[in-house]
Amino acid sequence: MKIVATSVHGDEPCYSLVAGPRLVHLPNGAKERHWVERVYVIRGDAMAEYCEDYGPAEDYAEVPVLMLPSFGENTVAQLQEMAERHRHDDKWIKRRKEMLAESTLIADVLRDIEENREYIANRSQFGPGISVQRNIYDSNVAKRRLRAAYQKRTGIIPHGGR
Numbered sequence: 351m352k353i354v355a356t357s358v359h360g361d362e363p364c365y366s367l368v369a370g371p372r373l374v375h376l377p378n379g380a381k382e383r384h385w386v387e388r389v390y391v392i393r394g395d396a397m398a399e400y401c402e403d404y405g406p407a408e409d410y411a412e413v414p415v416l417m418l419p420s421f422g423e424n425t426v427a428q429l430q431e432m433a434e435r436h437r438h439d440d441k442w443i444k445r446r447k448e449m450l451a452e453s454t455l456i457a458d459v460l461r462d463i464e465e466n467r468e469y470i471a472n473r474s475q476f477g478p479g480i481s482v483q484r485n486i487y488d489s490n491v492a493k494r495r496l497r498a499a500y501q502k503r504t505g506i507i508p509h510g511g512r
Contacts (some may be wrong), residue, residue, distance in 0.1 A: 357400070362391055363424075364426040366420055367432075384407055385407050389402070389430070412443045
């Protein structure tokens with residue numbers, strides 16, 4: 351069960367703030383994703399949540415989710431100001447776009463997988479249309495080692511093994 355706070359004061363201690371998209375139930379019964387800021391404060395002896403809705407999540411599609419733990423060291427107003435700055439600051443949006451533009455991680459991984467498959471299948475390619483068989487890698491030895499490792503780990507003999 352969650353305790354809901356109907357209001358918060360700017361000078362009371364805040365234990366964390368989380369801002370991001372959340373599924374909201376609308377008065378007409380529909381559900382929609384909205385950008386919601388959740389503030390956690392102490393009410394009595396328990397943690398209570400205060401939610402503030404900032405509208406449709408599409409308006410903040412580029413903004414990353416924000417989590418600010420505070421453990422009561424900061425006030426509600428301080429954390430809300432940080433969240434407001436984060437919502438309107440485009441620093442992390444620009445940084446994410448430049449990292450995506452210069453990233454070759456996926457292409458490198460796919461190329462490595464393809465090269466390893468060709469190597470394990472004992473195929474080399476020298477120019478267009480010329481492939482030559484090579485005898486460097488014996489896949490039978492690798493399969494035997496994998497079966498032995500599996501059997502040692504699980505105690506089960508894999509199908510097809512002797």
